[in-house]
């Protein structure tokens with residue numbers, strides 16, 4: 001088996017600006033930790049606002065040339081990068097598990113999912129197209145084309161270290177945009193390994209510029225205020241998203257926001273119980289519950305609530321928690337001590353308000369940041385976890401008596417990313433699916449993400465969509481020529 005230490009030692013840990021790896025100003029570095037062991041596994045460059053300035057200036061200087069490259073050239077870079085990622089899937093999965101904690105099987109899944117955005121957008125790059133029409137009075141031709149929006153600011157979270165990056169870099173390359181990219185401070189290694197892959201695939205200098213930093217607000221703020229960046233694409237918390245939306249106003253920048261969620265998981269009285277439990281395991285335990293799409297609130301019809309809860313608790317209790325690189329482990333650590341403290345506080349608040357712990361419910365001792373899969377029954381809807389992203393493996397179950405009540409509860413939140421719905425009644429599925437205030441609905445499934453689908457949320461879960469046919473549009477501007485007919 002490949003030695004993870006060697007793999008990590010082989011990753012460039014500098015800033016990547018204008019095609020060159022370089023030290024941060026003053027040689028500053030920051031440590032990267034393995035959340036399963038608490039060990040420092042690498043140190044990467046800790047970029048300053050002066051470094052950020054050089055990165056955005058490079059992106060600005062490179063934009064015009066990059067926009068002129070043939071779409072086929074950009075398409076082939078993405079396709080080659082897809083192939084290289086898949087060739088190195090095992091190495092990337094090991095790096096990801098070491099810095100982020102998810103079990104290897106899930107890391108492999110994310111590598112395939114993340115790579116697929118490059119293949120998808122390599123296919124979209126050559127199909128951007130345009131439009132041609134005649135004005136209503138017959139006097140003018142209108143020739144519509146689409147152009148790259150310009151230099152983009154990309155900022156990503158730690159929970160999906162590869163896919164959150166490829167979901168932005170893929171369409172930006174396809175559309176002909178240059179980029180400055182800041183990956184999450186706790187999980188920079190996967191992103192840095194991805195840079196080497198893109199260079200190997202032929203990405204020209206200056207197109208993608210990467211700054212890792214422990215001063216996110218000053219690095220990203222420098223980009224937002226630069227007057228050079230034309231767009232920001234952010235995935236992360238609603239709180240930080242709002243800051244960036246505010247900053248985007250000064251220079252009237254385009255924004256794409258993939259923010260937090262508070263997903264309802266509704267199990268109707270006629271649901272196939274086994275399917276619902278399978279879906280719940282996926283929607284709750286994938287990524288240890290550290291996903292924007294994680295089911296956060298389980299609404300179950302009173303007639304089946306006790307069966308559902310005990311089956312779910314049995315499946316959750318059978319999971320093996322541990323270091324994700326070890327065989328047989330299917331639940332890894334949370335990202336850090338704060339992540340564990342947040343989950344503990346939410347569980348203790350719910351229990352204080354009358355919830356029963358069916359399984360789990362007590363933090364595991366270190367080293368590493370472990371919290372066991374937990375099921376809570378009889379949860380009071382006033383509990384804090386009903387309107388807080390849990391970001392941990394805790395499933396609170398709330399009973400309902402009729403489906404309209406479930407819908408009301410499901411929609412009683414400022415977020416609207418995804419909802420899950422389990423029923424075999426087609427009419428009910430279509431009605432509730434229409435009326436759930438979310439951007440995506442999983443009908444009898446606990447997994448909705450796919451590069452072919454327009455991923456995204458409504459309300460405070462975000463603006464815009466990533467993936468699908470519309471993913472590339474977020475990086476394009478419309479322009480038309482009006483030409484009088486002679």
Ligand code: NAP
Pocket residue numbers: 155156157158159160164182183184185186213214215216217218220221235236237238240241243257258259260261291292293389417457461462
């Ligand atoms: P976060 O704290 O919002 O951080 C996201 C990114 O923003 C990180 O790179 C972070 O840098 C940076 N950042 C933090 N403060 C900033 C500031 N003031 N100005 C500019 N950048 C700043 O979110 P997180 O804790 O990493 O990730 C969890 C959140 O992401 C959850 O809310 C989850 O729901 C959401 N998420 C959403 C989606 C989606 O598609 N809708 C997907 C995955 C995750 P540092 O690393 O240095 O803090």
Ligand code: MG
Pocket residue numbers: none
């Ligand atoms: Mg954070």
